[in-house]
Structures are given as structure tokens and as C-alpha cells.
Amino acid sequence: MDLSFTLRNKSLETAIGVASGTFGYGSEYEKLVDLSKIGAIFTKTVTLNKREGNDFPRIVETPSGMLNAIGLANVGIESFISQKLPMLQKMPCETICNIAGFSMEEYQEVLQKLEDSEAANFLWGYEINISCPNVCHGGLAFGVDVKAVETLTKALRQRTEKPLIIKLTPNVTDISEIAKAAEANGADALTCINTFVGMLIDIRKKIPVLANKTGGLSGPAILPLGIAAAYKVCRAVSIPVIGLGGISRWEDAIQYFMAGAKMIQVGTATFVDPSAPEKILLGVKKYCSENNYSKLSDLKID
């Protein structure tokens, strides 16, 4: 059974990754997870400057899911390069670096710093988090604006030969339009999807539960939403789609592959059971062999 995933002549052994923001920098889970079973770690979003993130409470459980408003807390690109990359390089799986910025320039600067750094040579590729607010444009996320996605993808493409993956936000009117804009401007693949905007209110305190008021919804609750988004995007573009959102069992992963995804990522489910990615991999392998599939792309349905 061929479980590999290829972009720009580079291959990941297994088409299962752990999602940005849910696996830290790998070392946090090293003692609990056999990292050699994972195709790639998608690192926590790194920005130009160090960020403390939002005020707390930052997380809350919801029916079959959770809301988070971490606020892109991260060490900043300089410390990421000096402290986190050497650790990541030692991991027995590939690293895909997730980056974001609060302006077009910032995205480019972060990517350029990685391109210029010898310590970042080993990175397999980049995943671009476009759910970040564009401070120069009233704080609307880059990922909701076709024009912004076109400009951003084109600018980043010019700066790297490594696989460039654009991570889509589902909080848009038509995700296909954004997907096509990224494809047309040089993206190698699309990750589908980031979290959905959500909110809970504490009826005793009469205030929102999260200090940030709203947060991103993830976990099993968003599985059907993620599958629908992936299904739609897979039919709008011809570049590979990486399915993500609500996957906690191998049956969920199979559905993303049937929708047309060529790879999947596991996020919130790792918090619940750190062995989830490994269990999903085993289940996918078993299902494929029982159903005589020799490669993942054969699972795609009409």
C-alpha cells in the first residue's frame, strides 16, 4: 500500500500529519507518540515577532469540540530558528513550517528569514496560515479576500522552491474562489481547513466564556463541515488538497480521502488521545488492504 504524499518531487512517507498549533514543536509529545509513524509535523504558526497571545480563558470545551483563542502565541521567527529548528531537525519525521504575518510584508519577511537560514534547510515545506488578520486592511483575515490571497501567494512563490501549501479558512462565502486564487498563483497544495469562528456565553457571569469573545471551533463537531469544504475544493482545483478538521478516527480520515484529499492532518484529536494519528494510520492501512486500494488517490469518489 502506497501511503506517500508528493509535492515538487519531494515525498512524505505517510500522508498523515499533525496539525499546526496542536502539536507544539514536536518535543512536547515525543515521550507519548512514535513520531516515526507520522509523515510530518506542521509547526505552531510562527510570526515575525514573539507573541504572548490573547488574554485567558483561551480555551473551552463545546459539544464534541472545543473553542480556542490562543492568539498565535509563539516565540517569533528568530528564536524559532535558533531554538526550535535544531530540536525539530532531530525528530524522526519531516517538518513543515506554518507561518503567518499581519501584513503582506511580514509574511514575506518570515519566509525569507527561513529561506536565508542554513538551520532551516531541512524544512520539507511551508504551510501558510491565511486566517491571520491583515492589520493594514481593517483586520479582515487575508484568507477571506481573493485579491489578498492572489498577491500573497504570488509573492511567497517567488521566494521559495520548497513546497508551498496555503491553509484555507472556512469562514468565507465561497471557499472555491479562494482555492482557485491560490492555485493560479503558484500554490503547490491547499490545506482544508482551519477552524470555524464560534462563541459561547457564560450565562451566570453574563459575559463571553473566552476573553477574546470568539474563538476557533475544532474537533469532531466540525467533521462534516470539513469534509464538505474538502469535497468542494477538490473539485475546484487540480493541485493536491490536505484534509483537516474533526478527524479523530480512521473512518473520518477515509472520508476525507474519498472526498478527494491526498493527505490528512490530525489536530484536536491528538489532545484527546496522543496515539490518535498512529491509530488512524493503522486503520487506513487496514481499510485500504481489505478493499484492495493500492494508493490513496484511488479512494476518491465522484
Next chain:
Amino acid sequence: MKQFTASIINNQEIAQGYYQLDFSWHDNEEPKPGQFFTVKINNNSDPLLRRPFAFSGYDTKSKTASMIFQKRGTTTQMMAGKTANETIDIIGPLGNFFPAIKDQEAPLLIAGGIGLGPILYLARTLERQKTPYTFLFGAPDKALVPDSKWFYEAQPIICTDNGSKGFKGNPLQYIESRLQLEPKHSFYACGPMGMLKSAAALAEKNNLASYSVMEQMMACGVGACMGCVIKHKDGLKRVCVDGPVFNSKDILWT
């Protein structure tokens, strides 16, 4: 740190809504007072996330760990219904632990309500090491005070808000009215936020060493999600890996 399936050895209600659950522990690493673990109670997506709990004791010989929990929501309701030989999924030990007690130090161990677990474990450890200490436990009412056998070799001074058992008032009022604080004294506290804050202020006023066990909502418990932060003098810190035990002078109490 390890993820494993623990067998429940005993589960008993020790005070109104408070349970002590004893369960098998692994060979990998012995838990220390102050550390915690996370529990996943079933394979369902509701409740979804693992829940954190402190160790209230550990028996090296039988490799049995204990916890004291309060029935609050879905996970703890389900935990209350568990009986011997049933299993639960556990990850631990997690987080840091109480610093070692110094020579000549006179530790005051302060537990409020469900903050009892880690303080009881510390008291029992000190008792076995023959290190002198003073142990105070406060509750609103005697219905929330476990029977003395549940404190084992470490009997606390009982304080109740309504005076239904022991000293009338909370542990801090006891300290202020009954003890003469001296530089050798130090605080080790776990319990409601208000109590921790008062303990920190009293320690500060008397220039005493003071440690608090902090709580925050958690998703991963291992430092990956950045969800469990509290305000620290050096910025936001994660309770799960930078704590749960903090020097109370470093916390920005709000």
C-alpha cells in the same frame, strides 16, 4: 510521562460529593507531590477533552496512585460511578512538583476544599520523611470534611467557615489568629483562587517563602496548545508545564 490504561482499585465517597479513587500506576516514573495527570473517561466525543487531576497519594510498594476529586460535571460524574476493576485512560505524571523542604524550614501546608489532594500527598510524604510540618484543611461545612481515616498518617487542623467542625474560619484566619509567623515559616497552598491570593499576600507581608498550586482549563496537558496560561511576572506561563506549582510571588494575582 506515559499514556496507559489504569485499573481502578478502589473508589469511595469520602465527604459530600468528594471521592477518593485509587488506581494502578506504571513502572515508568513515580509521581511526586504537586504533579498531576489527565484522564479520558470514555471513547466518546462528549466529554471530549482529557481532564486534569492532582495526585493525593502514592504507594511505592503496591504501585497504587490516589486522587481526590469532586463531582462537578460530566467527567467527574462518570468517574464517581466507576468501581474496582474498571479501567481509565491516564497520561502522567505531568507538570512540576513542590520544591524540597529545607533544613530548619517550618512549612505550613494549606488546603482549601478540593485543593486537598496535592497538599495531603505532600503532608504524607513529609510525615514519612519525619520532616515537621503544620497541615491545615479548610471547608465551608463539616459535610465537606472527610473522616479522619482519609487523612491517613497526616492529620490536619480542620477549619470550617461555619464552625460546624474544628476552628471556625478559614486556614488563613487560623494562621493569623493562632500562629506567630516567623521567618522559618513557608506556605504550600492549594485551593480556591481567593484563598491562594490571600495566602500569597500574607506570605508577602511577612516575607515568607510561598508556593501555590494553580489551576487553568487545559486541552493538551503537555505544553503544546498554549491554552492553560496564567499571568506571571515574566509574562504568560503555562500551568501544565511551567507549573502547576508556582512561587506565589511570581504570580500576578488578579
